[in-house]
Amino acid sequence: MTAIHILTEPDLRAAVGLGDDERMAIEAVYPLISSGRAQMPPIMRIDIPERRGEIDIKSAYLPGYGGVAVKVSAGFFDNPSIGLPSLGGLMILLDARTGIPRAALFDNGYLTDLRTALAGAVAADHLAVPGATVAAVLGAGVQARLQLGALCQVRPIERALVWSRSASEAATFAETMSGELGLPVAAAPSPAAAAQDAQVLVTTTPATEPLVDLGVLHPGLHVTAVGSDAEHKQEVAAQAIQAADLVVCDHRGQSTRLGELRAAVAAGFDPGEAVELGQIISGDRRGRRSPDAVTICDLTGTGAQDTAIASLATTRCLEAGAGIRVDT
Amino acid sequence: MTAIHILTEPDLRAAVGLGDDERMAIEAVYPLISSGRAQMPPIMRIDIPERRGEIDIKSAYLPGYGGVAVKVSAGFFDNPSIGLPSLGGLMILLDARTGIPRAALFDNGYLTDLRTALAGAVAADHLAVPGATVAAVLGAGVQARLQLGALCQVRPIERALVWSRSASEAATFAETMSGELGLPVAAAPSPAAAAQDAQVLVTTTPATEPLVDLGVLHPGLHVTAVGSDAEHKQEVAAQAIQAADLVVCDHRGQSTRLGELRAAVAAGFDPGEAVELGQIISGDRRGRRSPDAVTICDLTGTGAQDTAIASLATTRCLEAGAGIRVDT
Numbered sequence: 001m002t003a004i005h006i007l008t009e010p011d012l013r014a015a016v017g018l019g020d021d022e023r024m025a026i027e028a029v030y031p032l033i034s035s036g037r038a039q040m041p042p043i044m045r046i047d048i049p050e051r052r053g054e055i056d057i058k059s060a061y062l063p064g065y066g067g068v069a070v071k072v073s074a075g076f077f078d079n080p081s082i083g084l085p086s087l088g089g090l091m092i093l094l095d096a097r098t099g100i101p102r103a104a105l106f107d108n109g110y111l112t113d114l115r116t117a118l119a120g121a122v123a124a125d126h127l128a129v130p131g132a133t134v135a136a137v138l139g140a141g142v143q144a145r146l147q148l149g150a151l152c153q154v155r156p157i158e159r160a161l162v163w164s165r166s167a168s169e170a171a172t173f174a175e176t177m178s179g180e181l182g183l184p185v186a187a188a189p190s191p192a193a194a195a196q197d198a199q200v201l202v203t204t205t206p207a208t209e210p211l212v213d214l215g216v217l218h219p220g221l222h223v224t225a226v227g228s229d230a231e232h233k234q235e236v237a238a239q240a241i242q243a244a245d246l247v248v249c250d251h252r253g254q255s256t257r258l259g260e261l262r263a264a265v266a267a268g269f270d271p272g273e274a275v276e277l278g279q280i281i282s283g284d285r286r287g288r289r290s291p292d293a294v295t296i297c298d299l300t301g302t303g304a305q306d307t308a309i310a311s312l313a314t315t316r317c318l319e320a321g322a323g324i325r326v327d328t
Numbered sequence: 329m330t331a332i333h334i335l336t337e338p339d340l341r342a343a344v345g346l347g348d349d350e351r352m353a354i355e356a357v358y359p360l361i362s363s364g365r366a367q368m369p370p371i372m373r374i375d376i377p378e379r380r381g382e383i384d385i386k387s388a389y390l391p392g393y394g395g396v397a398v399k400v401s402a403g404f405f406d407n408p409s410i411g412l413p414s415l416g417g418l419m420i421l422l423d424a425r426t427g428i429p430r431a432a433l434f435d436n437g438y439l440t441d442l443r444t445a446l447a448g449a450v451a452a453d454h455l456a457v458p459g460a461t462v463a464a465v466l467g468a469g470v471q472a473r474l475q476l477g478a479l480c481q482v483r484p485i486e487r488a489l490v491w492s493r494s495a496s497e498a499a500t501f502a503e504t505m506s507g508e509l510g511l512p513v514a515a516a517p518s519p520a521a522a523a524q525d526a527q528v529l530v531t532t533t534p535a536t537e538p539l540v541d542l543g544v545l546h547p548g549l550h551v552t553a554v555g556s557d558a559e560h561k562q563e564v565a566a567q568a569i570q571a572a573d574l575v576v577c578d579h580r581g582q583s584t585r586l587g588e589l590r591a592a593v594a595a596g597f598d599p600g601e602a603v604e605l606g607q608i609i610s611g612d613r614r615g616r617r618s619p620d621a622v623t624i625c626d627l628t629g630t631g632a633q634d635t636a637i638a639s640l641a642t643t644r645c646l647e648a649g650a651g652i653r654v655d656t
Contacts, residue, residue, distance in 0.1 A: 002412075004434055006334055008656055044369045046389045046396065053427050057385060057398060061374045068374065070385060070400050072420060074427025082426075084330075090429050092400060092418065098410075099381050099402025101418050104432050106332055106656040324654065328336055328434040 005103040005314065007323040012107045015316040016114060016309065018121075018149050025312045026118040027125075027281060029062060029304040033251055034278030038062050038304045040251075052077040060303030067093045067102060069310035071303065073112060091310045101328070103314040111313060115305040117146030119250065120224050123297040124200050125154040126280050126287050127248060128222035132199035133158040138191055138211055138235070139204035140164035140173035143226065145180075147202045152181055155200065160185045163194040165205075192216045203227055203235040210237035210263075217243060219292040226299045228259050236260045236296060238267035245293040247274045251302055260298035274298075333431040333642065335651040340435045343644040344442060344637065346449075346477050353640045354446040355453075355609060357390060357632040361579055362606030366390050366632045368579075380405040388631030395421045395430060397638035399631065401440060419638045429656070431642040439641060443633040445474030447578065448552050451625040452528050453482040454608050454615050455576060456550040460527035461486040466519055466539055466563070467532035468492035468501035471554065473508075475530045480509055483528065488513045491522040493533075520544045531555055531563040538565035538591075545571060547620035554627045556587050564588045564624060566595035573621040575602045579630055588626035602626075 188194035241264035249255035516522035569592035577583035
C-alpha cells in the first residue's frame with residue numbers, strides 16, 4: 001500500500017517562505033545545472049488561444065535528490081473577467097527511487113513565486129556589492145513584493161524604490177512594503193529614476209519592450225531580470241547587456257531562447273560571454289570584480305528549482321503532519 | 329474558492345471499464361489527431377538509469393473538450409525487487425477554459441491500460457473481418473487480458489489463443505480468461521501457432537526483436553500491435569509491414585519514431601503509405617477492402633486518449649459523488 005499526501009496552498013505557505021534554508025536549497029541547484037548534472041527536458045507547452053490560455057509543464061531530475069517534481073503552470077488571461085486569477089498551477093512530487101507519487105502540491109503558483117524570489121536573492125548575494133543599501137524594483141505585483149523581501153535577507157537594504165506602469169499600484173506597493181519591511185519604500189516616476197540611487201535593481205514585469213536601457217545603468221549597479229520567460233518578452237535592452245561588465249544567466253540555452261539573452265544575441269552579443277550562475281556559485285568562474293562593475297543576471301526559471309522547493313516543502317509538511325494522506 | 333477532486337484507483341475502476349461509451353470516447357479522438365486539430369506536444373521524458381527508471385509526461389488539448397489531461401507515467405524496473413509494481417502513474421485534469429485543476433486521478437496506470445485496450449478494440453472494429461470468431465494475443469499480462477476483453481465487445485469471438493515467452497504465464501492466462509470470458513482460451517507454443525486460425529492478432533509485449541514475421545501472416549488476418557512505444561522496441565517485422573495490404577497507425581509521426589513503422593521505414597517502407605486510424609474512422613480513407621486482405625495497425629498511444637478517458641472518468645466520478653473534494 002502506498003499513499004500520497006495532498007498539500008494545499010495554506011499548508012505550503014506555512015511550510016516554506018523567504019527563509020535562509022529555502023534560499024540555500026535554491027542556491028544548491030545552480031551548480032547542478034551548470035555542470036550538466038541536472039536532467040531538465042525542454043518545457044512542454046500547450047496553447048489555448050481561444051481562452052488566451054497557456055499550460056507549461058516543467059520537470060527536472062537532480063542526482064542525489066529523493067524526489068522529482070513535475071510542475072504544471074497555467075496562465076489564462078481571460079480569467080479575471082470571471083473573477084478567477086490569471087495564473088495558477090500545481091506540482092506533483094514523485095519518488096526518484098521508485099517513480100511512485102509522494103505528494104500533490106496544490107500551491108496555486110505559490111511555490112513558483114517563492115522559488116523565483118529566492119533565486120533573485122541568490123543572484124544578488126553573489127553579484128551585488130556587499131554593502132548595498134538601496135534597492136529598486138520594476139513592477140509592483142506579487143513577484144516584486146517577494147523579490148524585495150528576499151533581497152533584504154542578503155543585503156543591508158535601508159530604502160527602496162518602485163516603478164510600475166500603474167502609478168497607483170506603485171503607490172500601494174510603496175505603502176504596503178514600507179510597513180511590511182519597516183523601511184522607506186517610495187514610488188519613482190520612471191525606471192531610470194527608480195534605479196538612480198540603487199545598487200540592486202530587480203525587474204519583475206511582463207514587458208515586451210525593454211525598460212532597462214543604457215541610461216539606467218550606472219557604476220556599481222547589479223540588475224536581476226526575472227520577467228522574461230517567453231520569446232516575445234524583454235526587460236533589458238540589448239545595448240545594456242552588451243555594455244555590462246558581467247552578464248550572468250541561470251541557464252544559457254534557455255536564456256538565449258526565452259530570456260534576456262535572446263535580443264542581445266540577435267544584436268550581436270556572444271552568448272559564450274554569459275556566465276551561468278552555477279559557475280559562480282561553484283567557484284568555477286568569478287562574479288563581480290570591482291565595486292564599480294555593472295552586473296546583469298537573467299533568470300528564466302528552471303525545473304530544477306521546482307524540484308528543490310517541492311522537495312523541501314513536502315518534507316516540512318510531512319514532518320508537521322500537514323495535509324491529507326490518501327491511500328493509493 | 330475552487331476545489332479539486334482526488335480520485336483513487338478504486339474510484340476510477342468503478343467509474344470506467346471496457347464499456348461501449350468508453351470505447352466510443354476513445355474512438356472520437358482519432359479524427360482530431362489525423363486532422364491536426366488535437367494539440368499534442370512531444371512526450372517529455374526523464375531517465376533515471378541508476379534505478380532503471382523512466383518518467384514520461386504526455387498531454388493533449390482537444391478543441392471542444394472541457395478538460396486537458398496531463399499524464400505522468402513512471403516505469404521503474406527495479407521496483408519488483410522491493411515488492412512494488414514496475415509501472416505506475418497518475419493524471420491531472422485541468423479545466424480547459426480556466427487552467428484550474430479539476431481532478432487528480434491516482435490511477436496507478438489503470439486508465440492508460442484501459443484506454444490502450446479500448447484503442448485496440450477500435451482498431452479491430454474498423455479493420456478486422458466483421459465475422460471474426462478466433463482471436464490470438466501475444467503476451468499474457470494485464471494488457472493482453474484487457475485487449476482480449478475489449479475485442480469481445482466488437483467481434484463475435486468464440487475462442488482465443490495466447491502465446492507468451494513464459495509458458496506458465498500463458499497457461500495461467502488461458503485458465504483465467506476462459507473463466508472470465510466464458511469461452512475456450514488455449515496456450516499456443518509459438519506466435520505463428522497462436523495466429524494460425526485467428527482473424528485478429530493483438531501483440532502486447534515489450535519485445536525488442538520482431539515476433540510477427542512474414543510467416544505469421546495469412547489471408548484475412550488483422551494485426552494490432554500495441555507494445556512498441558520506444559526506439560528500441562519492435563513486435564512486427566519490417567517485411568510483414570511491407571507485405572501487408574493495409575498499414576494503419578494512430579499517429580504517423582509517433583509510429584515512425586517510436587512504433588512499428590520505425591524499423592519498416594528503415595527497411596524502405598514509405599511512411600506515406602500508412603493510413604492514420606482517424607482517417608478511416610472519419611471516412612476520409614478506406615479500411616479493409618476484402619475478406620482476404622492482411623491489415624496491420626500500430627498503436628503507440630497518445631495524450632489525446634488520456635484527455636478523453638480522464639474527462640469521462642472524472643465526469644462519472646463527480647456524478648457518483650466518488651472521491652475526496654479538497655478546497656484549493
